[in-house]
Amino acid sequence: MSASMAAPMPSAREDSDEERRAALVRSLPEVGESDSPLLAQLALDSRRRIELRGRRFPKPAETRILTVANQKGGVGKTTTAVNLAAALAQAGLNVLVIDNDPQGNASTALGIDHRSGTPSIYEVLVEGAPLGEAVQQCPDIPRLLCVPATIDLSGAEIELVSLVARETRLRHALDAYLEERSTRGEERIDYVFVDCPPSLGLLTVNAFVVAREVLIPIQCEYYALEGLSQLLKTIQLIQAHLNPGLHVSTILLTMFDGRTNLAQQVVGEVREHFPELTLRTTVPRSVRISEAPSFGQTVMTHDASSSGALAYLEAAREIAERGAGTTGSGTAGSGMAGSGMAGSYTAGSGATGSHTAGSGPAGPDTTGPDGRGSGAAGRADGETASKEAAEGTELHDPHGAHDGQATAGAHESQPSPVAHSGGGYRVDGHEESHANVGHDFPRNSSTEENR
Numbered sequence: 001m002s003a004s005m006a007a008p009m010p011s012a013r014e015d016s017d018e019e020r021r022a023a024l025v026r027s028l029p030e031v032g033e034s035d036s037p038l039l040a041q042l043a044l045d046s047r048r049r050i051e052l053r054g055r056r057f058p059k060p061a062e063t064r065i066l067t068v069a070n071q072k073g074g075v076g077k078t079t080t081a082v083n084l085a086a087a088l089a090q091a092g093l094n095v096l097v098i099d100n101d102p103q104g105n106a107s108t109a110l111g112i113d114h115r116s117g118t119p120s121i122y123e124v125l126v127e128g129a130p131l132g133e134a135v136q137q138c139p140d141i142p143r144l145l146c147v148p149a150t151i152d153l154s155g156a157e158i159e160l161v162s163l164v165a166r167e168t169r170l171r172h173a174l175d176a177y178l179e180e181r182s183t184r185g186e187e188r189i190d191y192v193f194v195d196c197p198p199s200l201g202l203l204t205v206n207a208f209v210v211a212r213e214v215l216i217p218i219q220c221e222y223y224a225l226e227g228l229s230q231l232l233k234t235i236q237l238i239q240a241h242l243n244p245g246l247h248v249s250t251i252l253l254t255m256f257d258g259r260t261n262l263a264q265q266v267v268g269e270v271r272e273h274f275p276e277l278t279l280r281t282t283v284p285r286s287v288r289i290s291e292a293p294s295f296g297q298t299v300m301t302h303d304a305s306s307s308g309a310l311a312y313l314e315a316a317r318e319i320a321e322r323g324a325g326t327t328g329s330g331t332a333g334s335g336m337a338g339s340g341m342a343g344s345y346t347a348g349s350g351a352t353g354s355h356t357a358g359s360g361p362a363g364p365d366t367t368g369p370d371g372r373g374s375g376a377a378g379r380a381d382g383e384t385a386s387k388e389a390a391e392g393t394e395l396h397d398p399h400g401a402h403d404g405q406a407t408a409g410a411h412e413s414q415p416s417p418v419a420h421s422g423g424g425y426r427v428d429g430h431e432e433s434h435a436n437v438g439h440d441f442p443r444n445s446s447t448e449e450n451r
Contacts (some may be wrong), residue, residue: 044307057091057317058324063178065192066249067211071234072227073198075219076254077101079289081195082109083309084215086300087316089144093190096135099149100170100207102156106195107148110138111296114148122152124173125206126159131177140301145189153203160202167202167242170194171210200234208238213249215319218270220256220263220282225270248277249322252315256282281315284308 068081081097089095099106099114100121107114113136114120123129124147131147138144160166178189193215194207208214214235218224232248239246251274257263271278283289286308292299299309 055091055317057088057093057320059093059190060320060323063189063192064213064323065174065194065211066213066215067194067196067207068215068217069196069204069207069231070216070218070224070227071198071200071204071231072219072224075224076217076283077198078103078105078109078195080215080217080252080254080283080312081193082106083289083298083300083312084316084319085144085191085193086110086138086141086298087313088191088320089138089141090300091313091316091320092143093320094143094187095145095191095193096189097144097146098170098174098192098194098207099147100153100203101149101195101197102151102153102203103197104149104151104153105293107146108296109293109298110144110146111140112136112138112146112148114150116151118148118150120148120150120152121170122150122156125153125169125203126156126163128169128173130180131173132180135177140297157201157203160206167205167209170206174210200231204234205238205242208235208246209243211243212245213247215250215252216248217252217254218266219254220266222262222266225266250319251278253278253282255285257285279315279318281311281318283311283315286311 068077070077078101085095085097097106097110098121099112104114119129119134121134124131124134134147135145136148138146160169163169165172174192181187181189194211196204196207216228216231218228235246235248251270253267253270256267267282284307286299286306288303288306289299289308292302295302299306300312303309
């Protein structure tokens with residue numbers, strides 16, 4: 001191998017910096033189980049400041065497009081999208097945030113003008129305007145760009161229904177924008193974050209179709225777990241019919257309060273079911289995170305030394321390191337295999353409810369162009385997911401059960417293979433109801449006591 005092709009070796013200065021950071025971390029006092037949660041948090045924050053301040057994150061091999069989605073409201077989708085984007089941009093990466101939520105909160109947090117009449121994602125989706133015309137520069141972070149959402153987006157769900165290729169309009173617009181930047185010789189966008197509304201309508205479907213990865217923020221409370229299986233089933237439908245390369249790559253636990261048993265139990269359940277997808281970092285409840293948007297800022301610029309900012313910075317480093325190690329390298333990933341997820345609980349007072357098997361679609365699982373098990377067509381008749389992804393690893397619900405009613409993956413082209421219809425999605429004329437789809441998380445009858 002020639003010297004020009006060899007991997008860059010760390011410089012003496014970089015080695016010295018790493019040694020200095022390591023020495024400072026070792027000098028911190030040890031925190032034991034008997035110490036208070038406050039002391040433990042202070043020690044953790046000190047370690048993060050030493051390890052992360054001023055660090056540059058690795059670039060991915062290609063643009064990573066992540067949709068931040070969860071149909072449950074109030075779990076931290078917008079907060080997660082803007083703060084991860086800001087953290088990555090501060091670490092030297094080029095980041096684009098697409099505010100696909102009619103509330104426009106991501107635009108507010110980034111200090112972006114999104115008054116009515118401002119070029120926005122609405123004009124891109126409904127009127128077919130070029131995405132580049134709506135892109136604005138974040139005033140606080142030079143490498144961070146944003147496509148704002150205005151109040152006009154509130155009516156886009158209805159207006160999109162009658163449009164051709166309504167599910168793929170955002171994807172075409174983003175592909176054209178990235179190609180345009182490349183033609184002009186501008187720096188490549190390293191990360192694209194798409195913020196979604198708390199629903200599973202056409203705006204969210206567009207976000208799933210444009211993305212390659214899904215990032216799911218989960219609030220550390222029980223209700224957040226109940227809606228997770230509905231989201232996973234929707235992702236499986238998108239995989240089978242509109243975007244075979246889509247997969248869940250990251251789960252981030254938010255609003256964590258280590259003082260409560262409930263938060264600890266939720267974290268344990270999520271890590272047990274999705275050990276490879278869940279980030280090590282949890283984002284704590286933080287007043288600084290909540291108040292930052294009122295200043296038109298992310299917490300990364302509002303108070304960079306706060307616990308919330310440091311948590312998002314460490315989460316961003318995890319995502320960047322995962323991307324540098326997997327994206328475009330053909331290494332084994334986490335393919336999203338479908339599982340017949342257990343039905344919703346019905347519980348009496350203090351008693352654990354019974355559950356019935358749902359009819360989730362058999363999981364798509366083929367190897368994508370970057371080597372990840374990503375998912376193509378589902379396998380019907382209760383068979384296990386396709387074995388064609390030699391390197392991808394399937395993601396199974398350990399408590400789920402196939403019931404042989406999976407939706408076949410190969411369908412003829414339809415004008416609208418996925419359409420919102422009341423309580424579910426209509427797929428090629430068959431309505432997929434979400435009524436009895438719930439993840440088989442153990443129900444804790446002593447929830448109130450644990451608080």
